[in-house]
Amino acid sequence: MGKVFVVFKREFLERVRSRWFLFTTILGPVFMGLVTVLPIAIAAKTKSSQQLSNVVIIDATSTDLGSRVSRALTSTTPNAPVPRVRVVKAEEVPAEEQRATQEVVANQALGYLVLDANTTAGKDLRYAGRNATALIDVESIERMVRQSLLSQRLEHEGIDPGRVASLTNVRLDTKTEKITDRGREGTGGLASFFFGYGIAFVLYIMIAIYGQSILRGVLEEKTSRVAEVVISSVKPDALLAGKILGAGTVALTQVTAWLGMSFLMYQARGPLFQLFGAAPTAAAALKIPTVAPLVGLALFLFFVLGFLLYAALFGAVGSMVSNQEDVQQAATPVMLLLVASFIFMQPILLNPSGTLAKTMSWLPFSAPLMMPLRMAIIAIKWYEIVGALLSVAIGCWLAIWVSARIYRVGLLMYGKRPSFRELARWIRMA
Amino acid sequence: MSDPAVRISNVTKRFAETVAVNDLSLVIPRGSVYGLLGPNGAGKTTTIRMMLDIIVPDTGSISILGRPHLEAGVSSRVGYLPEERGLYKKMQVRRVLRFLAELKGVTAKDADRRINSWLERLGLVTSEKDWGNAKVDELSRGMQQKVQFIGTLLHEPELVILDEPFSGLDPINAQALKDTVVELKNEGKTVIFSTHLMDNAERLCDSVCIIAHGRKVLDGEVTAVKEQRGSRNIALAVDGPARDGLLTVLQDRRLVARADDQNRFFEIELANGADPQELLKQVVATGARVRRFELISPSLHQIFLDRVGATGVEEGMSGHG
Numbered sequence: 001m002g003k004v005f006v007v008f009k010r011e012f013l014e015r016v017r018s019r020w021f022l023f024t025t026i027l028g029p030v031f032m033g034l035v036t037v038l039p040i041a042i043a044a045k046t047k048s049s050q051q052l053s054n055v056v057i058i059d060a061t062s063t064d065l066g067s068r069v070s071r072a073l074t075s076t077t078p079n080a081p082v083p084r085v086r087v088v089k090a091e092e093v094p095a096e097e098q099r100a101t102q103e104v105v106a107n108q109a110l111g112y113l114v115l116d117a118n119t120t121a122g123k124d125l126r127y128a129g130r131n132a133t134a135l136i137d138v139e140s141i142e143r144m145v146r147q148s149l150l151s152q153r154l155e156h157e158g159i160d161p162g163r164v165a166s167l168t169n170v171r172l173d174t175k176t177e178k179i180t181d182r183g184r185e186g187t188g189g190l191a192s193f194f195f196g197y198g199i200a201f202v203l204y205i206m207i208a209i210y211g212q213s214i215l216r217g218v219l220e221e222k223t224s225r226v227a228e229v230v231i232s233s234v235k236p237d238a239l240l241a242g243k244i245l246g247a248g249t250v251a252l253t254q255v256t257a258w259l260g261m262s263f264l265m266y267q268a269r270g271p272l273f274q275l276f277g278a279a280p281t282a283a284a285a286l287k288i289p290t291v292a293p294l295v296g297l298a299l300f301l302f303f304v305l306g307f308l309l310y311a312a313l314f315g316a317v318g319s320m321v322s323n324q325e326d327v328q329q330a331a332t333p334v335m336l337l338l339v340a341s342f343i344f345m346q347p348i349l350l351n352p353s354g355t356l357a358k359t360m361s362w363l364p365f366s367a368p369l370m371m372p373l374r375m376a377i378i379a380i381k382w383y384e385i386v387g388a389l390l391s392v393a394i395g396c397w398l399a400i401w402v403s404a405r406i407y408r409v410g411l412l413m414y415g416k417r418p419s420f421r422e423l424a425r426w427i428r429m430a
Numbered sequence: 431m432s433d434p435a436v437r438i439s440n441v442t443k444r445f446a447e448t449v450a451v452n453d454l455s456l457v458i459p460r461g462s463v464y465g466l467l468g469p470n471g472a473g474k475t476t477t478i479r480m481m482l483d484i485i486v487p488d489t490g491s492i493s494i495l496g497r498p499h500l501e502a503g504v505s506s507r508v509g510y511l512p513e514e515r516g517l518y519k520k521m522q523v524r525r526v527l528r529f530l531a532e533l534k535g536v537t538a539k540d541a542d543r544r545i546n547s548w549l550e551r552l553g554l555v556t557s558e559k560d561w562g563n564a565k566v567d568e569l570s571r572g573m574q575q576k577v578q579f580i581g582t583l584l585h586e587p588e589l590v591i592l593d594e595p596f597s598g599l600d601p602i603n604a605q606a607l608k609d610t611v612v613e614l615k616n617e618g619k620t621v622i623f624s625t626h627l628m629d630n631a632e633r634l635c636d637s638v639c640i641i642a643h644g645r646k647v648l649d650g651e652v653t654a655v656k657e658q659r660g661s662r663n664i665a666l667a668v669d670g671p672a673r674d675g676l677l678t679v680l681q682d683r684r685l686v687a688r689a690d691d692q693n694r695f696f697e698i699e700l701a702n703g704a705d706p707q708e709l710l711k712q713v714v715a716t717g718a719r720v721r722r723f724e725l726i727s728p729s730l731h732q733i734f735l736d737r738v739g740a741t742g743v744e745e746g747m748s749g750h751g
Contacts, residue, residue: 220518
């Protein structure tokens, strides 16, 4: 179709020529790179508090547990003040806690730790302090108390303290690996999680940005009245098709540019990480999950079909309204579909094989976001993927059919926004 | 060339409650300047939009240049200037024009050549400034209208349809438009335009059709339409202070059936059997200085008022351009 191509060409060129396109294409990967590197860089710098040992230990255990914990804490943060151990009787604990609280308020200590009969029994310990919400601090303290208690018990059983030290010195670091139907997938558990999230997120952003830009484009043709000249030369269906394809190709171009730049940044990850002060080992650990060609094709199809579906709907919305003020309300139903899919990404990430996840990866409007997400984190049967693709394809066809009919009538209608009943009549009459 | 430029056969179009066009049939000959006349809301724009397949008629058929109007390729032979004019505001003028030309199947190369010659011809490219490289919204209203007009003609259409082309034009642009219409006719093109300005139509059109309330009131060649009505009208132009006496004479129903008072000019329809000579005598007797007294065919304006009714005029729906 020659005329579709003419419309397509205009849409594509006018969008690509805009400064906004250049800006986002270049800044997109820079932003994404920062999002990837910064957390790792920050995590590398995030250790437990340098003041961890600056605490009051209220020891009501009538054992040497308090001094053992004190020693352990001192060895982790040698530059901080040594813990103040106060050996007290059980009934004196509340008074001591009050005193310790005031010391914390007066910034003489970071917090206080209460060790009592419950602690020696292996049940609980209490910590209160300014850093009580810092999980990493609390975890360190907990680990040290646990270790101290363990060695105390072992020594009580008559084992040589030197042996105890070597026996209890256990430092474990979990290396995770994902297993799918194809077997072991390598050590990219977290990576594939981010990859799936990334794909869904990019699709969401692209649909939201370019869908709304199609809407604005249609509205501009209406308000500037250029629409009537144009549709005296080209059928509304061809005009809508050209617009959607044009904007879609721009979106694909942008994603491709992003992928290319991301790849280059990945190649240069070592120096980049160093630049931000992260350990080179962290750079080495960052791996892009490999994507099988068929999976890649499926992802591409989800992207294209999902885009077409929403783009058609946004185009129809643009033809329904005559002024900027009505856009927000008229676009709400379409935005709701999109945002709902996005909001449910979180619960689905946590439970990717649950009923919610399955249902949403079959519904046409949410499948383009949900299926790639699930495909990245768990293994999905091929027929589920094909089924979801079919469902999106049918939804896409329906959306285009309805949108084209609304568009045909709406393009020359000015005045108030149509009600749903009027819309139904437009669809019947077109 | 025997096919007419446009043949509309028994076309009806209803919108929700109203009948916009009711069983309309028209034949517009090739190579003519054709006026579609009628008050606002008569169905002129709807008729034009149906010719261009922007609106689908409920019943009836339309053929353009001898082909069914839905046929592929027909729209490339037609140029259209809608009443509500507009262009892509943020686009460069040359790019907008190239886009419009390419939609009509003109190659980019041909389009660029024609765009340059048109821009020069209408004064949008001068030694100081090339407006073709400016964005549309940097242009003045008048310049935008010129650009839009270029867009209508770039693909050298055989049939040019202009919807209310004179609305919003200043006298200079209106004159340029009239010149172009005549030029198109001289090149053998067909020009259809709608208007409610009867004077423009009377001067420019070979044939006219008057429609009101979606129905055809009359159509045909302007000369034929006027001759049918006979030379029972008198053009009277006067100077002098004797307006009161003159008005008394013109109210004499034995002599004058109706008079259109335009202050210093009157178009007078004689009463049945009245003698123009008698009227002239009476007018002179009032002391008015007669500058013109001529037996004429009724003007389109008068015919329009006769057939459509004066109500439209009172509502400002007809007037002189």
